[in-house]
Amino acid sequence: MPLVRLDIRRNPDPTFARRIGELIYAALRSAIDVPEHDNFQILTEHDAQHLIYDPQYLGIQRSDGVVFIQITISEGRTVEKKQLLFKTIAESLNTQLAVRLEDVFINLVEVKKENWSFGNGTAQYVT
Template sequence: MPFVRIDALRAGPERLAALGRAVHDALGETIGIPPDDLFQVLTDHDGTNGTLRYGGYLGPDRDDGIVYIAITMRSGRTPVQKRALYRRIAELAHAYAGAEPRNVFVTVTENGSADWSFGHGLAQYADTAD
């Protein structure tokens, strides 16, 4: 159910795939998503036609190795679960793709059950009484 967008600068297909696997594995380990729950958009920016901007906000010394990870999922996870997720994503992105943890930027957006359609024009999570 999480929908994941990953943007990286000059990552190439292998590194993008490794980043996607890192996020997917972290989601499984920390919040228990099923292995076949895989919805990701992986985008490599070449620095010319598309690029990524970053600053030093809140301390990390970021560089062109920046990786933006945006996760949309249904609400209900605790702050403790989210912190564990962020930490595990940074660990696995480093292990799988060589991303420096200081360059791993994660945001989570939450929504409700009726905000999802997995095909056929249905809101599969929504209460059928709606």
């Protein structure tokens, strides 16, 4: 049920965004028990003029390698599960792709289950 939106600066490696997406999906599976095949992502690369961020908001020193991740999921996860998800994503991006921990920006959007339609004009989670 998650929908992942990823925004990064254009990267010379054409596989970079895809590899980030794969690590996010793995983190979703391990940290909050997302089922197999529940993988929907929009991966977008931008030039410098179209990706704006504050390089020091809240005392966190961000670089041009900033990675914006927005995940829309059904509501109901505990704060602990959400924190585990954030940590798992940041650490995997850091260890696997050398993304600085300071550059991993995650926004989690929770919605009610009836707000999803996966196709056919039907709200599949409505009982």
